[in-house]
Amino acid sequence: GTILLAGEQIKKGSKRVRLAALAIFALFVMAQNFDLRTGVDVITFTNMIAIGVSLIFCGVIILGLGTSLQHCWRQGILNEVMQTTTRVTSMVFVILIGAALFSLVFRGLEGDEMVHEFLINLPGGEMAVLASVMLIMFLLGFFLDFIEITFVVVPIVAPVLLVMGFDPVWLGVMMAINLQTSFLTPPFGFALFYLRGVAPDSLKTSQIYRGVIPFVIIQILMLFILVMFPEISTWLPDKLFNKY
Structure with missing residues (x-):
């Protein structure tokens, strides 16, 4: 969440970042309403569809995180943040x-x-x-x-x-x-x-x-x-x- 906020602050109106934020909320809703576990013995058809949709949401989140990290890196913020975090x-x-x-x-x-x-x-x-x-x-x-x-x-x-x-x-x-x-x-x-x-x-x-x-x-x-x-x-x- 923090990475997405940083990316949004650096580059206003980034569609990938905003879609990633929406995907996080949608993934939370999916987890509350469907069984997304893949290790169970029986997976119903509805849960299979929910798992597939959730994987798409995960891909959107990863894409948004990558975009935010790219924005932070170009601005020289990521290096400073990593050094501070390490300390x-x-x-x-x-x-x-x-x-x-x-x-x-x-x-x-x-x-x-x-x-x-x-x-x-x-x-x-x-x-x-x-x-x-x-x-x-x-x-x-x-x-x-x-x-x-x-x-x-x-x-x-x-x-x-x-x-x-x-x-x-x-x-x-x-x-x-x-x-x-x-x-x-x-x-x-x-x-x-x-x-x-x-x-x-x-x-x-x-x-x-x-x-x-x-x-x-x-x-x-x-x-x-x-x-x-x-x-x-x-x-x-x-x-x-x-x-x-």
Whole structure:
């Protein structure tokens, strides 16, 4: 999708790019209404036609992607994007390797058991443990990026919360909203610095801070609503995966 958008921005009105975008939508509709699997024992005539049409859509998508990549290459954008992507991907893998080594050493020194005992012995029960973990992750969001918190902090605290009986889907949604709120909270929110970097000089930093406060309040309210009504976050996954 991003490649198609880039191609459309470079060359307005490209028919191949627009047809590819329509083909993606059509392919999604086909997948929702027909069985496009080829590995089943019996394929009905209707599904055979649907598979053939879907292959045509795939060809249109590939053609559109090729056209978009060609436009990006001619403008010199593709080379710069590939270099940036390589640097970011390398950084992520270095963090992942470092997080894995940290987890091994931490568990080897029985640090996970210390954290488990500390959280279990907190007064107030399960909700106190959840609130403590959320507060710690919220504060860490001021100084660490999402990747570091996900690879280092979550593997340490999540097992304790899961053992206590918290739903993993609900817990994941809670952590995601909590971190998103942290990244928006002045004065250390990462998202605010990103916005400051692209905002015009006429927009003051204090205005950004004041403008983001309503969004922070809304997300904090959402956390409380999810605590009271966890079904909000689990209803759709339950329907998609036929849990009930």
